Amino acid sequence: MLQATPVDAARSFLTGFETLGARLGVTALLLVVVAGFGWLVLPRLIQGVQDSALQWAVSGAILRAAQLSLLVGSGLSLLYLWGFGPTLAALSEEVTNDSELQTLGRALGSVVVFFAAYAVARYLSNVVANLSRHADWLTDHQEEILLRTAQLFLFGFAGIVILGIWDTNLGGLLVGAGFLGIVVGFAARQTLGSLIAGFVLMFSRPFTIGDWVEIGGEEGIVTDITIFHTRLENFDGEFVIIPNDRVSDRPITNRSQKGLLRIRVDVSVDYGTDPDRAKEVAIEAISNCTEVVDAPPPQVFPKEFGDSAVVLEMRFWIDHPTPPRKWKAISAVVSAVKTAFDEEGIKIPFPQRELSGRAETGGFDVRGQVGSNGDSEDAQAEARGND
Template identity: 80%
Template sequence: MTDHQKEIALRTSQLLLFGFVGLVVLGLWEVDLGGLLVGAGFLGIVVGLAARQTLGSLIAGFVLMFSRPFTIGDWVQVGDEEGIVTDITIFNTRLENFDGEYVIIPNDRVSDRAITNRSQKGLLRIRVDVGIDYTADPECAQQAAIEAISQLSEVVDAPPPQVFPKEFGDSAVVLEMRFWVDHPTPPRKWKAVSAVVSSVKTAFEEEDIKIPFPQRELTGRAETGGFRVHDGAASSDDRADATPEARGND
């Protein structure tokens, strides 16, 4: 029996025990259960209206316990919150985010938001982009990247790593590197990404594959005379050709 199943059994047995003890006590006191049930019905309506959110969290807590979208220790994202599940109660779920902060989320909010569980499968695919110069051979770069990633211990062999041309960037042809890590946790993901970046950069340097930095090409229109680049100060002829406004700015 897993820890999650033990927790469900414990909470269910507690409710059954409390209910049984309550019925026994009422029977010993010879209380009219019919009238009590009518009064309990009215009381339930009042309490339900006054504590809708609490009851919603309570019901959602039991739904989460039985549906099991995640368990304690899983790396999950609930809406905008992401972290490791540290506790699941019938009222709320507690996460520890990557800054060491504890985030408590009511279960009714958990149940009506998208839940991403990155631990359940036991494998996590990671994507990292890298740009190569337009003069480089994409196939050669793909092969070099795959070989560099495959030799890393932080990355699993199956499924194998993949590298695909993704798009034409402003200054580079962008390749998307895909690889998998097992037993995914945030530290394992960051360690794998760091290892892949370092290994691929080294492989590209050995193969003389350039990773370009952002750059721009400037051209001038023919009717304006184009651009002229000088090594030193402008000559007297160039200054004479300048417009009065340009000379004034000088």
């Protein structure tokens, strides 16, 4: 006598419920058990082995496989419970031809590969997100491009596996894809160039969203970085969209990356002023400005001899540099230095010109003297005579 298998015992048990109430009760109990164990108990059991990203991904895949098995098993159990067991048995007996079995196997294999790739892609997103939380060097845009690239390769590999299951000639497809790639490459070389440059920008990280940059003469705040273009908002409220291939071959000045920005402002003092004294007064005035950081400290250097003054260059730093903070700091420094110079009697001269005649030509004479109304005395006398 043949011993009954566990599957046969389960079938006999499920087909033993003949009343509607019993079937509804078993159905409800089965759904509660599957949902409670598969979505409440299993995740808590697997949580303890998520010490690393790899273990976390593997445990997640095991969880999904277990949940899928529970769903399939509960579905088959419900079919037998509600009297569809003979129908399934009849269908399985009809599939006796080798070709039909092979086709069914290929279809099932394709479904398994597709859902496996889908599950891995879903967990891949969680793995990348977990990696981003633990890696400070990975930005949000790098996380997105890394995830999309990995998913693209994953589904491409899954497609190749499915084509292989169906005995598709991959050589012809690869040759056709190669010719198509050449045609597309010539037709859209600028777009492909921007695409490749976008990948380079994502991982070289010359700037990130929110940085104050200057790219090839265009200056503004970075608002968006895609694989095709970079968008800036300039200080007039205009959005400037620059293709990534143009970004990559132009000088890039990032004023926000360091977190500090040095600003230079020139001020002139009279030639009769001691430059060292003016330097001390200017440094003290700049140090009292709250818009300027204390470290690095402000500096003042005599820069050059101007037409009518000695030019001093004031250097000071601001943190978290933005255009409004820059101009606010410049305004505060100019006002503070002007007030300090006035209090110390240091003169900021107006532009002056000194006129002189060459000795070999006898110089020049100024005829008459200027009166109270600004006219020369000769012109005033001539005016009186005409009266």
